[in-house]
Amino acid sequence: MVHRAIVQTPRAGSPSAIIAGGPWTEPTYADSTLGDNVDGEDLAVRRAAVEALGSYNGSVVVADPATGRILTMVNQRVALGTGFQPCSTVKVSVALAGLSEKAIQPATKLRLGGMRMDLTYALAHSNNYYFATLGEKLGFEKVSYYAHLFGYGEKAGLNIPGEQPGRYPSAPPKNGGVGMLTSFGEEISQTPLQLTALMSAIANGGTLYYLQYPRNQAEVQAFVPQVKRRLDIDDLIPAIKPGMRGAVEFGTAHRAREDGPIAGKTGTCSENHTHLGWFGSFNDVGDHKLVVVVLLTGGRPAIGPLAAGIAGDVYRRLGEKNYFAAARPMTPATLISSRICCR
Template sequence: MKRSVLVFFASILTVLLAVALSVPAAAADTTASARHVVHHRHAHVQESVTARRHLTSVRHVRRTAHLRSATLVETRGVHTARLRHASLRVRHRYYERFTASSYAADDLTAGDITTGEDPVVRQAAIDALGNMNGTVVAIDPSNGRILAMVNQKLALSSGAEPCSTIKLSVALAALEEGVITKDTPVNLGGSYHLNLTEALAHSNNLYFETLGRRLGFERVKHYANEFGLGELAGYNIPGEQLGIYPDQPLPESEGGVGRMCSFGESVSMTPLQLGALVSAIANGGTLYYLQHPTTPQEVADFQPRIKRTLNIAPIIPEVQDGMQAAVQYGTARSLRASFRQFPVMGKTGTCSDNGTRFGWFASYADTQYGRIVTVFFLEGGRPTFGPRAAELTGYFYRNLWDHSYFAAKQPVDSAPTASTGLNQ
């Protein structure tokens, strides 16, 4: 009996012991499981946070980039606006408003009297001028005969400001007075010096302002009148009007004599006057009256008429160097795009007055068959300027060359005659 009781209690103790031992294990398993769940949740949370942070970072970068881009665009827009505004201000301050047209709406040759002109020269001039609003005068410098005058109404008008072509008159005056030679370095301020050849080639205004002040108004005017400015250039040419050379200099507040000698301001010069002056340079110093035959009989009876002989023969080579340099590499170099067969000497001029721009180019082609003087005068707006006139002159000489005009003339060693050809 006692033994059975003892067995019973022993089994109970065994069960209780087993239960007691299993509870910590289960608790450990539960704790481990809980820990695993917590760790998993923590890892998930950390991954989510990292993802969120990454996503936020990406979004931040994108937003920042977008903001920067927007800021850049805005800045560029402001910068562009500022540039446009500055550009408008620059245009307003430095660019003139032109009201005249550079192109002719009607036939410029209407009303021209052409019977006594050289048909080849005239057609070459018409083709070169094209639809530009202007005039062309071609002259035989050996006798003063006008070979062609396109748009005679403009050619015979009261003229216009000579612009930088006035520099030829000033250069001749300064050379004749002994103020300079072609190689004299003229101080234009500081260490900047320039000689006559370069000043003519590049049409330097300050150089000729300096010469004008050294010469003084009275001497400048004397030589300008001597060279034919301020008087009729033609002999009995119906409709020719007189240019103006003033009796008083410009006020100093407006540039004085210096500005008159660099731009020709207050001076009015006609294409015929400029053509007569350049003809005198081309022929060695004879200032002819220009004559425009209007019938075959006048051509047959043509006789040169000398206005005066200028004492410029010794100094002409010094001016020629600058005129040739202008065509070779200076302001008239656009001529060489079309014509390089013979040397060309010339001078450009560009200026404006009351909304109209003027473009001058006076030149002569020095061929082995003689010389021909040409004056292109343009008036209009922004497309009108001296280098453009020089370019058209190149077309003119090219047209003559293509029509064998120069080759058709024979060299002449005798004194100038009244023939219709070109003579030395």
């Protein structure tokens, strides 16, 4: 059953109304033929995501990082599909790899031609030269190892019908080598769910949950978090947060800026002549954290800063409804007495 009250009808001239005649094949959230199943969703979150996305072509996924529950998935065909180039969102996993391998330290300034740059500035401003240099310093084998550890190339969800695993290459790109992979995500295919899972692990301190998407209220009531694996990144997270917070406060994601602290990473690139805009984020305050991931795919200007603005609008709309002040069924406190299964 689709709740039509919060799935709008396409307006004439909107991307979903003209999409059949253009080069873009992904429908918008507003396409009533899409058939998003929302019976197990948090409808307050759904409404905020739908209204924030508006008529833009793309997908919004919102999850609880403390449990791995997907609270809403707008435009499920795109969210679950084969994936898209991650653009600069790949830099988060590369930064964690560099820190884990001690190729960089938080205050390390890499020499980039005639200048030097630290990690915080590089993340906040999404500097390609920095991450290409770091990728070459690490080498493809180490970059690939950490990428798979963080969930690239495998399904992020547990028993979610239609979910695809994306793709991670077995060799560096022929043109540009590992630097193109670590700065632009060249030849990687990332799904919104994969970015959601990674952002959740960063938000919660290192637990990579299987994302779960309850299909009805009975499944919501029976929900049990499932741990995929524990990531040894707890002591690395403080090193990347300043750059992710900086992206919102003064960098590429400044359109997401709201009253509460938000950490995130933008991504902008083109794949097969389709413009892509990514933003993966979490609100970095208290126990009531959410992860919000936005993917824009052509049709209208699709850039990371715009995706960040949409995510910021989701946080703002929920904040106006006092969503973060209200108790939610699954929080770290309630999980102490909850069954948590590991696979």
